[in-house]
Amino acid sequence: MRPALVQVLDALQFCVSDTHWHVPPFHLRPGEWATLVSGDSPDLIDPSGPLIRTLFTLRSPEHGTVFLHNQDAYALPYVGQQRLRAEMGFVPSSGGLLSNRTLRDNIALPLSLHARLTFKEEALRVDEQLDRFGLRAADHMFPHEVNGYTRWRACLARALILSPSIVMLEGLGDWDIERGQGLGWQRLREYRQRQDNAILIALPSAHPEFEQWFQQQGGHIIRYRIAAELPLQGATHR
């Protein structure tokens, strides 16, 4: 049995602004992909944001334990968490591209910090990634100069450039989901199959068509609940 890349040992429960998130225990192994979908129909804007941030060590949970790469992610010191994040790829819903850098420089940033490459090697890797995501024509442009889909692809290209073992995508909008067959999705699927990596997608609300399509692609659906009050059953107090 391959080790789980992501494992929520206890039911993960946390609270943000008087709203409780309840995620059942789950794991994600190499080569798998899963979608976290809200089981309720919450009257909340972007409930997947706090959830994926908690799983990505950006927001500490009040209850529950998140294991990433067989380590209790929140027990690590800041520098350890930093190293862990560098081994994962995160695509925030806002894109998160740095507005004062061109798309090329945005994609090159993780490489220049985390990989010891020469200028030439780095440029080669970035060129490959730009070609793979169809971004070569826009490589000199700034994020605000391109459309949302190009920004999303650039963000995905940046998240995948260090070949992370886990990729987490936050709160995709309907617009992104409809493009499930687009270039970005195609590359994401190839990436998972080629390198045995795990991919986790968090959705803000139920999306039957996407879920059906996702299950056809071999993905798991994990449902979480959101409520004003939730009993903390089975949770380990931290």
Next chain:
Amino acid sequence: MNIFDKTGKAFFNFVRYILVLFTLFYLSLKVLWTNRKLGHREFLRQVLMQIYFTGIQAILPILVLALLVGTFAIISAMGGAAFSGAEQVGRVVTVVLIRELAPLLTGSIIIARSITAITTELGTMRVQREIEALEAMGISPIHHLITPRLVGGVLSFAALTVFFGFVALISGFLIAQTMVPIPIELFVHFVFSAVQPTDIPALGIKVLGGGAGMFIIACYHGLSVRRASTEVPVAVSTAALNAFVFLIALHVGVSASMFLRSNSFELLGVVL
């Protein structure tokens, strides 16, 4: 809430503010060690960019200001009633221009240009969630954004202060020539003989301490923006004002301590 509550609250807020600034300064130095395994190329690029924006781009305004101030200082010294020859000119140039005005006016130019720019940039990054994106990439925002700005900013401030002093001296000398011809050797001799042993460390504290404080204030206010872009201009004006007050307070503190070291006087019956 009565006056004592308000005063106490303001005092504790002030103490907290100072502690936060010191913590940020400490962390910005600490990341040089904790993040030493990260690529240095990106860090160097950020430092060089800061030197370009703060140092290189400010050369022209500093040049103009130094020429004007040098001229003004010499005219004032020569026209003053206490004027007693070229020695007085050298003393005025050294004390007023190099020790006091050079770091103060250079700092003011830096506040107007760089402190406001850094606060705006970081505040905007915060609102657009770019800082969170950096954290998500395993990049410490302090290492990537604050430390390079601090290092580049302080180096630029030091270089610009020296440049200001040099240009002010040259312009002062040229203006002095039109009024009282002084041989250059004599002028240089008077300038250097007027330099006290304590002037160098005092200037060092004003430049290094002042630079570090101003840039940390800018970074803190930029990062303290939380939700809306309307918070950015408020943060910018607060940062500029606080940086200016800090710079003046540091100058007053350093000059007062130097004065107390070299003179003793009586205050309320106590000989200091």
